[in-house]
Amino acid sequence: MTFRSFTFLLFASLATTLSACKDDADLTVPAAGTLDIEVDNVVGTAPLALNTGTYFTPLGQQFTVSTFNYYITNVKLKKADGTEYAEPESYHLVRETDAASKAFTLNNVPAGDYTALSFVLGVDSVRNVSGAQVGALDPANGMFWTWNSGYIYTKMEGSSPQAGGNRQLVFHIGGFKKPNNTICTVSPSLNGAVIQVRKDRHPTVHLASDVLKMFTGPNTINFTTLSNTMGGSSSVLVADNQAAGMFRVEHIHAN
């Protein structure tokens, strides 16, 4: 009798414990999903074609593009109630020459309806001075200044008949110290759309990144006077333009 009641108690308590655990798990670990982000590099309304495409700035200056690379980092999603999801170790290097680099996936995003997307165009100041990095931040990617160490956030190179000297365009935008900090956080409008992250869905945000918007916006860039910048105050002019509108959300696929 004593033994039996002990056994019963043991089972009863085990059952309670197990079910309690299950309840806890349901409460604290909501279902997670993924979100794909795809970027198309464009020049105004035209797709970017390296070397072969000829484009015009709003000033009417003709130019071509031979290199277009930039960092998308610290990606965040925000719900209507203000709660945020920040992708851990969020460093992505987009290179026009590398199709695979133009799409990446956020994994283990808590399920929910997200109404805003934001990211940094550039690299946070901490990682600029944290020693030898790997992956997207590997200095071997050619996006790192060695003589004034720090990352090049956007590397746009090309040519223009209006550019001085050898007609080359060299726009290496970077810098993390005041007054020439060019790190910008952007939050392109979802145009009222909602990103629904669910366990069984695979939504995709399609972004367009517009080269032209480097040269127009708050500061009109004239290649006759500015065709070469590697950080410093002239880079800030370009970064202000980028922050104002280089990225736009083209559309969101729900599944």
Next chain:
Amino acid sequence: MLRAKFAWLALWGLAGLGACATDADMAPAWEVPGTEVPTNFPAPVYPAALNPPTHEAFALGRTLFYDPLLSRTGDVSCGSCHQQQVAFAHQDHHFSHGVDNLLGTRNAPALQNLRWRAEFMWDGGAKHIETMPLAPITNPVEMDETLENVLRKLNADAGYQQRFEQVYGSRPITSQQLLKALAQFTASLTSSNSRYDHYARQEKGGELTGPEVRGLAIMRQKCSTCHAGELFTDETYRNNGLDRSFWADSGRAHITGRPQDVGRFKVPSLRNVALTPPYMHDGRFRTLREVLDHYDSGMVESGTLDVQLRRSGAGPGISLTENEKTDLLAFLQTLTDTEFLHDKRLAESR
């Protein structure tokens, strides 16, 4: 028969043990230098825990430091311009020659106590000990090589492949592995055993003469605003009145772009200073005597001249009598660390 076999096995086992013992004897009976913080030093910027020193990684970093493979032409190594016998400065060179005998524009600084540095080079352009080597490697008048090419060459070398794998457990060799290995060596370059250090720590061998003690007092009184603390530098950038204009080299302004930084250069440490002529960022002074004469009476005015160097009722400078100069020169000799200069662990292994 069985017994004999067992005995043989036992012997074989003993032989095995013997071999092990020999291996243990062969294993390095030395410590990686520079892992302990000297008791008279502040806390390091790059503590050992950030890149835990091991024999293999340190030795790999040392091999890389002395390997001209890092240069485009294969004939310039880090050690070419940073020589141990002169505290890893460049003996008798106001400027160093890089690939194709191209000349640089600044005097190669001593490499010592780099664990305590947040910024490197005369203008502070390099901001981390691990990424710092990328500057000389890629500089067109120094090693003129790309990181990509260095990795390609290292990955084509069976010896390096094996050593990197032994340390980092993976192939191929990555830039992070290369830079971490180099930092194992550069961070180890600790000079903390000069006669002055023994004096400061009240250790044996720390006796200073009368002129040396007087020189130390003068240094503390007149020079230690900039050459501060046990590292003998406050790590700031200052214009010490070398020129009226800095059109050839704007110094710190080259990095910050700020007009107030024109003509400012990093305050160097005074450790091992007797061995590192010529002096100043452009190596213009051949002797310490000339340096002291400059501070006393050779300075010229410019817009960014350091306020510490202004004298009321006189031109810029730090007033020093001839006796004070003699005592200062005596003191500066006590900062020579022969143990560091002759430490075999830091030498190129042949």
